[in-house]
Amino acid sequence: MFQLWQLKIFLAAAETLSFTRAAKQVHLSQPSVTEQVRALEQSVGQPLFIRKNNRLMLTAAGERLAGRARELLAMADDTFRVVRDNPDEKGGTIRVAAPQTLCTCLLIPVLTRFVELHPRTRVEIRERNSSETAQAVLGGTADLGLVHGWPANDANLQADLVARDMPVVVMPPGHPLSRAADVKPDALAAFPLIVTMEGCRYREYLDALLQEAPVRPCIRGVADSVQALVQMVSAGLGVSILPRMAVDTAETALRVELRALSTIGEGLPICLLTVGREPTRHVAAFIEMIRLAVARSDEPMSTVDVKNRAGRVAVTK
Known part of the structure; x- marks a missing residue:
């Protein structure tokens, strides 16, 4: 029987198609990632990757497991969140993924206001490119994501237009x-x-x-x-x-x-990415503050001294 942490390692390899990049993503050595993938293959009784010329490709079994693994990890995350969250406490952890530009110009100013209103809430900002942001939300390592433009179609990913950036x-x-x-x-x-x-x-x-x-x-x-x-x-x-x-x-x-x-276009979409589950109270409050911040996106965003005013904000790359 496989373990949830093995599924996380497998998903990292499935999304990057590289044991080396997967190792960096899950903070393990490359041999450890390879070993865990092999152990997982033994557990399911089928190869999950095709290895050819130092490149990885998912097998049909790997594709099926990747979809189910995302669902299992998301369910596990929801379960821990329900147990962890105390209805009498206004706290918890919010994990947000976004490209560096949106982290700097949009998320950090929102966070400085949010942590003042929700001092018991810990916020983790993870800088990722657009594709990695979508995968973080799908894989359950981020509660929500923000990207410029529409993401690739995925039945498990919900993308909501929150503004257009001129x-x-x-x-x-x-x-x-x-x-x-x-x-x-x-x-x-x-x-x-x-x-x-x-x-x-x-x-x-x-x-x-x-x-x-x-x-x-x-x-x-x-x-x-x-x-x-x-x-x-x-x-x-x-x-x-x-x-x-x-x-x-x-x-x-x-x-x-x-x-x-001066253009006839409508501007580049700014999309909020989630997986459609009911958010916790603090995540819902954070999403609402993002919507309010971009509601008038034709006005300059306020700037902030990140070093001195970030409060309980953890930025991870």
């Missing part, structure tokens, strides 16, 4: 475009462009917005993070386009200027 043009201070209240996409053709890597949600968004322009700007630089992109723009290498909440105003206000991009 695009801004990011430019060096004193740039010619800074004299305009907003910038039309065709005005960007005269300036070199800085973009994020292909496959990044923000790169896909930028490409979609530039379809409105008759001439596409010339790409001068590619950055692997928003922070690197802002540094390149600040150095005068070009301009860029990002959703407004992807820009950490606390760090970028002195280095770049932002102007609204």
